[in-house]
Amino acid sequence: MKIKRALLLAIVTVAATAGAALATHTASGLTTLSTWRGTMDRADLSSLVRELGPMHRMDRSDLFVVRASLAAGGTTDWHGHTGPSIVVVTVGALEVTHATPSGACTTATYRAGEAFFHTERAHTFRASVASEFVVTYFVPAGSPVTHPPVPAC
Numbered sequence: 001m002k003i004k005r006a007l008l009l010a011i012v013t014v015a016a017t018a019g020a021a022l023a024t025h026t027a028s029g030l031t032t033l034s035t036w037r038g039t040m041d042r043a044d045l046s047s048l049v050r051e052l053g054p055m056h057r058m059d060r061s062d063l064f065v066v067r068a069s070l071a072a073g074g075t076t077d078w079h080g081h082t083g084p085s086i087v088v089v090t091v092g093a094l095e096v097t098h099a100t101p102s103g104a105c106t107t108a109t110y111r112a113g114e115a116f117f118h119t120e121r122a123h124t125f126r127a128s129v130a131s132e133f134v135v136t137y138f139v140p141a142g143s144p145v146t147h148p149p150v151p152a153c
Contacts, residue, residue, distance in 0.1 A: 037088070037113070038087075038088035038089060038090075038113055038114050038115030039113065039114060039115060040086070040114075040115040040116060040117065044115070044116050044117040045117070047084075047117050047119070048084060048086065048117040051083075051084035051117075051119055052084060052138060059141070060140075060141035060142075061083070061138060061139065061140060061141055062137075062138075062139050062140070062141050062142070062143070063136065063137065063138060063139075064135075064136070064137040064139065064145050065134065065135070065136050065137075066134070066135045066137070067132070067133075067134050068132070068133055068134075068135065069091075069130070069131065069132045069133075070092075070094070070125060070126075070127035070130070070131050070132075070133075071127070071130055072127060072128065072129050072130050073127070073128070074126070074127050074131075075124060075125065075126045075127075076124050076125045076126075077124065077148075078122050078123070078124050078148075079122070079123070079124070079146045079147070079148055080120045080121055080122050080123065080146065080147050080148075081119075081120040081137055081139065081145060081146055081147070082120060082139045082140060082143040082144060082145065082146075082147060083120060083137060083138045083139035083140060083143075084117065084118070084119050084120065084137075084138055085117070085118060085135050085136060085137045085138065086115060086116070086117055086135070086136045087110070087115060087116050087117075087118065087133050087134070087135050088114075088115045088133060088134045088135075089110045089111060089112050089113070089114050089115070089131065089132075089133045090112060090132045090133060090134060091112050091130065091131055091132035091133075092111075092112060092127055092129045092130055092131030092132065093109055093110065093111040093112065093127065093128065093129060093131055094109065094110050094125045094126070094127055094131055094133060095107060095108075095109045095125070095126040095127070095128070096108055096109070096110065096116070096118070096123060096124075096125055097123060097124050097126070097153075098118060098119075098121055098122065098123035098124075099121050099122040099123070099153060100121075101121075103153070104153060105153035112131075120147075
């Protein structure tokens with residue numbers, strides 16, 4: 001079990017630092033479109049490792065990376081995902097409301113340069129200013145990325 005956790009933490013660390021590595025080393029013939037960086041607190045990293053744990057039992061998983069934007073005053077519909085994800089806010093700020101396991105809702109605001117983790121539970125994003133963000137989804141192979149849950153709050 002310790003080996004699996006160490007391997008999972010290593011994968012997450014590599015994924016989280018890949019942009020910084022690309023930005024600081026020399027290469028021949030390499031072109032990058034863009035890199036993004038966000039700081040995530042230890043609690044979010046611990047939650048990500050815990051949520052990704054069951055995925056090691058699957059034969060295959062899909063990884064989706066999506067760049068998205070919300071106009072000032074924009075919002076996503078309530079939705080969920082088939083696996084956990086990491087979000088990096090690159091421009092502006094996102095107000096994130098998500099359902100907790102107890103059925104209550106919590107809201108947090110993340111600004112440009114911040115990263116956060118969220119589970120597949122129901123959530124919605126709102127932007128009071130034009131905002132951009134990059135989401136990395138970890139989902140079971142072949143499954144859809146989103147599903148339309150009934151919001152709990």
